[in-house]
Amino acid sequence: MSKQKNTEDLIKALVACSENLLIVAESLKAYAETPATKEKGPKEVTPEQVKEDAPPKEEAPKEPEKKAPTFEEVRKVLAGISSQDDGKYKSQVKDLVGRYSSTGNLKGVPEESYAALIAEAEEVVNAG
Numbered sequence: 001m002s003k004q005k006n007t008e009d010l011i012k013a014l015v016a017c018s019e020n021l022l023i024v025a026e027s028l029k030a031y032a033e034t035p036a037t038k039e040k041g042p043k044e045v046t047p048e049q050v051k052e053d054a055p056p057k058e059e060a061p062k063e064p065e066k067k068a069p070t071f072e073e074v075r076k077v078l079a080g081i082s083s084q085d086d087g088k089y090k091s092q093v094k095d096l097v098g099r100y101s102s103t104g105n106l107k108g109v110p111e112e113s114y115a116a117l118i119a120e121a122e123e124v125v126n127a128g
Contacts (some may be wrong), residue, residue, distance in 0.1 A: 077118050078093050
């Protein structure tokens with residue numbers, strides 16, 4: 001292996017490592033910003049509160065709305081797919097991001113395209 005090829009491989013590995021560290025850091029940041037929800041023991045509930053909290057019987061239960069994925073969720077899913085099978089899908093994921101992005105990277109992907117991007121990336125894995 002030539003010295004230049006070896007250097008290029010090392011640079012590519014370093015870039016991949018830094019991208020993964022960025023993903024981990026953003027995930028940790030999002031996790032740290034999520035407030036902990038712990039109850040401090042059972043609450044006493046009066047019959048009046050039960051009546052107030054109960055939904056009216058006339059209303060039909062609402063179907064849960066599909067929540068659009070966030071930037072961090074998209075990044076996490078794509079990073080997971082890229083790293084599967086020793087990076088087998090990495091180039092395909094980069095190509096997908098390039099197709100959806102105006103800048104060639106994930107930050108250039110419009111929010112309304114996140115769900116479609118994830119769906120196509122998952123199709124790549126299922127097809128492979």
